[in-house]
Amino acid sequence: MILLALRNLWRRPLRHVLALIGIAVSVATLACLGAFGQGYRDALQSELNGMGMQMMLVPLGCPYDAAARVLRGKTLEFSLPQSALLTARRDPAVSLAAPMLMAVVPQVHEGRTDVWVGIDQSTRQMKPWWKVETGAPWFTGKNEVILGAEAAELEMRRPGDLFYSPETHRTLRVAGILQRSGTADDSLFFVPLTTAQAMFHQTDRITAIAVQLHDPQQTGAASTRLQTIAGAQVVTLSEMMGTFLNLVGAVKTLLFSLAIVALTIGALGVFNTLLSIVVERRSELAMMRALGASGPQIFALLTLESAILTLGGGVCGLIMSAFVGRALASVARQWVPLSPNEVLFKLTPNVAANCFLIGLGVGVLAGVVPAWQASRLPPALALNAD
């Protein structure tokens, strides 16, 4: 029966190739989407794990909270008091709490945005992979700056050079230049925490505290305790990941609907192809019935034809997605919010199998109605032929 089905498909090559292309494009679209989703999730997970922390303490930033405070005539706080750091460090579950003070100074007409980050030794402990390309590995004085690789290149600075901040009127000496990491660190200016506090008039204030736990299993309990620090809210790594995934979710939904449309078009292609086969081969199928082929056998033959068609389309689609997917992912990277630096396209066996099975299922389902019609053709029709 397989040979007969193949021979039947071979009789109208152009029509069948077109139906096969339709299925292939649908499966490729699905596979690209699945692989992109998987890749994004994995890359984000690995990037967040690479941050060396499990949670972050940030100032209360909920817009409802801000509105309530304004309505009550209270001022808004965009930073934490240094005492929050001491409280966090005292928590039994916390192994390391690294404070940071971040200040962004945009100079639109000059096309530059200086991002200053005040840090202390604990940040260095939290980022053991931080490597200094040239110069000292850490500040030797308070008026020193460590530059990210890109920042140093842009400002043409080398260790020992002077570096001036026109907005804060402060001259610093470049202590070291970080190795290129492909992360945001590359374009930042790192200064000692106390220097940043003095530069931006934020004495005893910090923007955030990165928290590393002794045991990541204690995240829940530690989060509940740290949440009690006045003016602070805890954002755990999984919450951060959830937020990022939500951001991508909207784009993914749109793309998924496109994939559904592509899949529907592919299914309609198979449906149309098989229906026209049934119409064209009415007398032939009736002759088969007259010669003793049963209705279920005709049904099986037509279903086999649609299965072969979608099988071929599925394989072609997976091959297509493997070739095109990476290029598409690199283009899509520009529009993805908070895009991780790792590979965004991961066509795992699981994703490939799922897409292949979906394509196959939809294709075979699309062939059911024409096959059913063919199986009900009366043998008497054969007598009308010619």
Added chain:
Amino acid sequence: MKFRFALGGCVVLLAVGALLFSTLGTPPDVYQPAIARRAVGAPLCPWRQPKADMQAFFPTATRFETRVAILSSMLGSLRARLGRWPAPEENPIYVHYVFAGPRLLGRVAVQRVRGQFGAIEVVIGVNESGQVRGVHLQRLREPAAISRALLSQPWLSSLCGKTSRDAFRLGADVPQITPGARTSARAVLKGVRSSLILLEAARELDATNHR
């Protein structure tokens, strides 16, 4: 049937005509589209205020076009003229051709130099004889006193008329500047001289290509 075909044909022709007019028939805007059409990749050091600089260097200018000059065939002569090998950002060089209508008025180049307290971006405009028409420091992070000295119009204007063959010694060929600003001023002069040499090389390359 024939009428329907004719009507359909007219509609298609109209649509194609409208599409062609919208893409080809629009007169070019004065500044941006020229870059968009010829963009080969973002230059390392962009020209940040083209409109203002063009008006300052070439008051009659109406538009500019950015082209990339690959100077690899002239590396030997460039080394002799610059006194060093060209830096990676100097080859290829982005040359902005400034026009008044169809007439070429001059060229503009942007160079990033190592100031005392940070990078300084120098914009230089030259006319077709290779003489400086104007110099603008579009980005610098020097302390206020040094910035004031470097940005002072008399000092920058003293560079006008200079060519790549002129000397650029501070205090001798170019007016002296306040002591604190001398390191950065020397860096600016070096940048101006390098840009003049590179623009001259680009012009020679243009002439060779025209021949």
